[in-house]
Amino acid sequence: MSHLQNLLLDTLLGTKHVDSAALIKLQERSLCVASPGFSVMPSDVRTLVNGFAKNPLKTRREGLYFKEKDYKCVRADDYSLYAKNENTGVIVVKTHLYLLVATYSEGMYPSVCVEATEKLGDYLRRKGN
Secondary structure, three states: OOHHHHHHHHHHHOOOOEEEEEEEOOOOOEEEEOOOOOOHHHHHHHHHHHHHHHHHHEEEEEEOOEOOOOEEEEEOOOOEEEEEEEEEEEEEEEOOOEEEEEEEEOOOOHHHHHHHHHEEEEEEEOOOO
16 A cells, blocks of 8 residues: 555544545546545546636536536635535645545535645645645
């Protein structure tokens, strides 16, 4: 298991408020690592990368289509996208090299998922990733 995958498992899934997580390489637009059982299709990678490439206000207005669900965008800026669909959601944090993706499901606290994902994103930025 790679260092990056350990980071995902320990810092995100370890909170018990992140259902699944992945790191996407921005430059290659490809999946780098993911938590067990979490597959991110190339179309989902494009959706997330384009969410940052477009004007964040446009992404906020239009929402996201991720993992075959429509999500209402509740935050969109140059470094973070937060979107929800009923009791589930997706948090995406942009670093220099990666998009850090975390999902939460019903019964989990979205605020804990956001906090853990943002903290890992800050850590990766400080490390130059």
